[in-house]
Every structure is written in C-alpha cells, then in structure tokens.
Amino acid sequence: MSQxxxxxxxxxxxxxxxxxxxxxxxxxxxxxxxxxxxxxxQRTEERELRAFHEIADYYRVEKRLVASVxxxxxxxxxxxxxxxxxxxxxxxxxxxxxxxxxxxxNAHLLSVAVSWGEVLGACKIFIGVVEEDSSGYPDCRxxxxxxxxxxxxxxxxxxxxxxxxxxxxxxxxxxxxxxGAELQAPLGLTWSCYQGNERACGRxxxxxxxxxxxxxxxxxxPILYEG
Amino acid sequence: MSQxxxxxxxxxxxxxxxxxxxxxxxxxxxxxxxxxxxxxxQRTEERELRAFHEIADYYRVEKRLVASVxxxxxxxxxxxxxxxxxxxxxxxxxxxxxxxxxxxxNAHLLSVAVSWGEVLGACKIFIGVVEEDSSGYPDCRxxxxxxxxxxxxxxxxxxxxxxxxxxxxxxxxxxxxxxGAELQAPLGLTWSCYQGNERACGRxxxxxxxxxxxxxxxxxxPILYEG
Numbered sequence: 371m372s373q374x375x376x377x378x379x380x381x382x383x384x385x386x387x388x389x390x391x392x393x394x395x396x397x398x399x400x401x402x403x404x405x406x407x408x409x410x411x412q413r414t415e416e417r418e419l420r421a422f423h424e425i426a427d428y429y430r431v432e433k434r435l436v437a438s439v440x441x442x443x444x445x446x447x448x449x450x451x452x453x454x455x456x457x458x459x460x461x462x463x464x465x466x467x468x469x470x471x472x473x474x475x476n477a478h479l480l481s482v483a484v485s486w487g488e489v490l491g492a493c494k495i496f497i498g499v500v501e502e503d504s505s506g507y508p509d510c511r512x513x514x515x516x517x518x519x520x521x522x523x524x525x526x527x528x529x530x531x532x533x534x535x536x537x538x539x540x541x542x543x544x545x546x547x548x549x550g551a552e553l554q555a556p557l558g559l560t561w562s563c564y565q566g567n568e569r570a571c572g573r574x575x576x577x578x579x580x581x582x583x584x585x586x587x588x589x590x591x592p593i594l595y596e597g
Numbered sequence: 598m599s600q601x602x603x604x605x606x607x608x609x610x611x612x613x614x615x616x617x618x619x620x621x622x623x624x625x626x627x628x629x630x631x632x633x634x635x636x637x638x639q640r641t642e643e644r645e646l647r648a649f650h651e652i653a654d655y656y657r658v659e660k661r662l663v664a665s666v667x668x669x670x671x672x673x674x675x676x677x678x679x680x681x682x683x684x685x686x687x688x689x690x691x692x693x694x695x696x697x698x699x700x701x702x703n704a705h706l707l708s709v710a711v712s713w714g715e716v717l718g719a720c721k722i723f724i725g726v727v728e729e730d731s732s733g734y735p736d737c738r739x740x741x742x743x744x745x746x747x748x749x750x751x752x753x754x755x756x757x758x759x760x761x762x763x764x765x766x767x768x769x770x771x772x773x774x775x776x777g778a779e780l781q782a783p784l785g786l787t788w789s790c791y792q793g794n795e796r797a798c799g800r801x802x803x804x805x806x807x808x809x810x811x812x813x814x815x816x817x818x819p820i821l822y823e824g
Binding site (some may be wrong): 388412435437438439440441442444445446447471472473474475476477478480481482485486488489509510511513514517518520521524525526527528 | 662664665666667668669671672674675698699700701702703704705707708709712713715716735736738740741744745749750751752753754803816821
C-alpha cells in the first residue's frame with residue numbers, strides 16, 4: 371500500500387463505490403496513485419466524497435483532486451442529478467438505459483483525468499467501468515474507451531503518453547468482489563447506493579447489482595443496509 | 598438572425614472570440630442556436646463572458662449555458678490559467694506548442710456540449726477551431742474531431758445523433774474575417790486577446806493572429822487596441 375518504489379503515475383477515477391475501490395487496488399500493484407473524484411450534483415455527493423477520502427487514506431494517496439462538474443446538474447436529464455426524475459427501481463433484466471444515465475458522463479470524467487494526467491506526467495488512467503454486468507450505460511462499453519484513447523493520442527502534446535485502462539470491464543460483479551477480497555481492498559469503506567441516506571437502500575439498481583455480486587461471490591457485504 | 602423557422606438545434610461553442618462569432622454566423626444559417634460558454638479561470642474570463650452575451654443578444658439566442666470548469670485552473674499547466682506561467686509573446690513561426698495550451702481543453706468543451714446537446718435533442722455541435730492558421734494546439738486538428746465524433750456515437754444513447762462540425766478548420770484567419778463580414782457577423786463585439794485589459798494588447802499570439810487576419814483580408818479590425 372505504500373506509494374514508494376513506484377515510478378510511474380496513474381490517475382485513478384475513484385467515485386467511492388465498490389468498482390472504483392477494486393480498480394484502485396489493481397492500480398496500486400504497479401503505479402503511484404493520484405485519485406480523482408468528480409462532484410456533479412449527484413444525490414449522494416457528500417457520502418461518496420467521504421468514501422473517496424477514506425479509500426485514499428487507506429492507500430496513503432497524497433495527490434487527490436476533487437473537481438466540480440456542477441453543470442451536469444444544470445444540464446439535467448438524469449435521475450441522479452434531477453430531483454424531478456425518480457430513481458428507477460432495480461430491474462436488472464431490462465435492456466433499456468435506466469433513468470440514472472447521465473448524458474455522456476464518463477467523457478467528463480476522462481477529460482478531467484487526461485488534463486490532470488498530462489500535467490502530472492501520468493501514463494495511465496484507471497476507470498472501474500464494467501460492461502457485461504453493468505446497467506447498460508452506453509459510455510461503459512469497451513469500444514468507447516478504445517475510441518477515447520485515440521482522442522487522447524490526438525488531442526494531447528506529442529510527448530504525452532496517456533492510456534485508459536479498464537481492468538474490470540469484462541468482469542462480473544462477483545468476480546470484482548472476489549478480486550477486491552484477494553487484494554485486500556477496503557470494501558467496507560465503499561458506497562454504491564444511488565439514494566443519499568446513512569445506510570444503503572438495497573433497492574436501487576446499484577445496490578441490487580452489488581448485493582447480487584456479493585451473494586454470487588459467497589462473501590458477506592461489509593456495509594450496512596436499511597430495513 | 599431570427600431563431601424562428603428552423604427545426605433542428607445546434608449547440609455552438611462561443612468563447613466570445615472572432616472565430617466563434619463567425620462560427621455562430623454560419624450555424625445561424627441553418628439551425629436553431631443554443632450557445633455554450635465555458636469559464637475555466639482564464640485571465641480574460643469576465644471580458645469573454647461579456648462578449649458571449651453580446652453576441653448571443655445579437656443572434657437573439659435564448660438558450661445559453663455558461664459552465665464552470667474551474668478545475669482546469671486548479672490543474673494548471675497553462676499560461677492562460679496559471680499566473681506563474683507568462684503569456685508567450687507572439688511568434689507565429691515557432692513550431693512548438695505555446696504556453697497558452699491548456700491540457701486537453703477542447704475535450705472538456707465538447708463533452709459539455711454533447712451532454713447538453715443530448716438533453717436538448719440537438720443534432721450538431723459547432724466549434725470554431727482552426728487547424729492551418731492556429732497556434733499548433735494538438736486539440737485543434739481535424740482528426741481529433743473525427744475521433745471525437747466516434748466517441749460521441751459510442752458514448753451516447755442509441756437514438757442520439759450528434760455530430761461535431763468545424764466549419765473554419767481549413768480556413769486562414771483572413772478567410773474567416775471575410776466570411777464574417779459577408780455574413781454580417783458582429784465582429785466588433787468579439788474579444789480575442791489573452792491578456793485581460795479593457796483594450797486588446799495587440800502583442801499576444803491571439804492578437805497577432807487576429808491583426809494579421811484583418812490585414813490580409815484588407816478590412817479594418819473594429820475593436821480597440823492599446824498604444
């Protein structure tokens with residue numbers, strides 16, 4: 371967990387959720403960590419930020435950037451940022467894009483990571499997106515990241531070498547839970563729920579995916595749930 | 598200049614400079630205009646914002662979004678946002694990237710435009726970047742926009758059809774000035790200078806390019822310069 375003895379910087383996008391925590395654990399194996407968190411007026415902004423700092427403390431990460439992309443709330447279009455749009459109840463078999471989709475959100479995460487990474491001299495950006503076991507967001511697909519890597523290569527200085535890595539993208543939630551346990555990631559510090567309460571709701575898409583992942587991995591979820 | 602009688606929305610990135618003003622004039626020929634401006638802690642933030650609103654008033658644009666990407670100032674790395682880095686004096690034959698380059702800035706502009714455009718149901722994003730006669734910024738090249746269009750297609754809802762248009766990209770500054778004059782764009786309302794004073798400095802890269810463009814077009818620049 372020490373950041374010493376590693377030479378190359380990686381920017382890790384850390385929402386504070388399960389997936390980003392396991393992604394940080396993977397990045398920590400080989401890179402010096404710089405943690406990036408975005409506030410975009412999501413309902414759970416404060417709770418996520420607490421998880422972000424607790425995970426950063428665990429990995430002794432000194433370089434932290436919390437960037438506000440509050441304009442995403444002003445733009446709206448998602449139940450995560452617009453109080454007028456209800457959070458969908460979990461329906462993991464529904465092929466439609468859920469109401470929690472924030473238009474083109476991951477492009478904002480990546481753009482901030484690239485700008486910061488270029489100034490830091492980082493060579494990698496880690497993002498814990500999951501394609502197969504996700505909620506069907508279009509910006510969680512592997513080909514989106516391949517295309518974004520091309521944009522990075524074309525849109526930064528010639529000497530900049532930044533590549534996005536998505537180590538979880540082909541994993542199921544159960545595999546992510548197991549990988550986190552194997553790497554001693556601090557899963558008890560994470561927050562995944564789309565509702566903003568003290569305990570996780572257990573009913574939104576994100577809670578449902580998480581609970582199913584722990585159940586399938588045969589491991590207990592260390593966080594507390596309502597009811 | 599009326600926004601009536603046009604059906605399709607276009608988001609136009611309007612910095613308040615000459616190029617974005619002429620781009621708006623081109624977009625106005627065929628689309629209903631939504632104007633987007635980004636504040637990123639640049640030295641000339643207030644002056645640019647005044648130009649943005651004056652140009653929007655001229656085109657009777659009701660949909661306006663001013664988004665703060667203040668984290669770009671925190672990230673630093675550019676003389677436009679970091680007071681410790683001096684603004685390069687103009688050297689239009691220098692092949693190096695000038696100190697005013699903001700790491701990956703245009704990706705942020707485009708990401709906000711795409712998110713807003715997806716909620717508006719827009720089909721086009723106009724950005725007034727110029728490849729041939731520019732300062733050598735890597736994110737002003739045509740292939741960067743082609744690659745970004747692929748990211749948009751992959752990272753938005755299946756029914757979303759948003760494409761970036763760069764109508765000035767192959768023009769010289771003189772051609773842009775002539776196009777603006779032809780379309781009666783309000784060039785006297787624009788602000789291009791990288792310094793933040795009441796009159797343009799006439800000496801920074803941006804002023805030098807602008808002045809050379811008007812001179813080569815054989816037209817007077819309607820704004821005031823120092824000295």
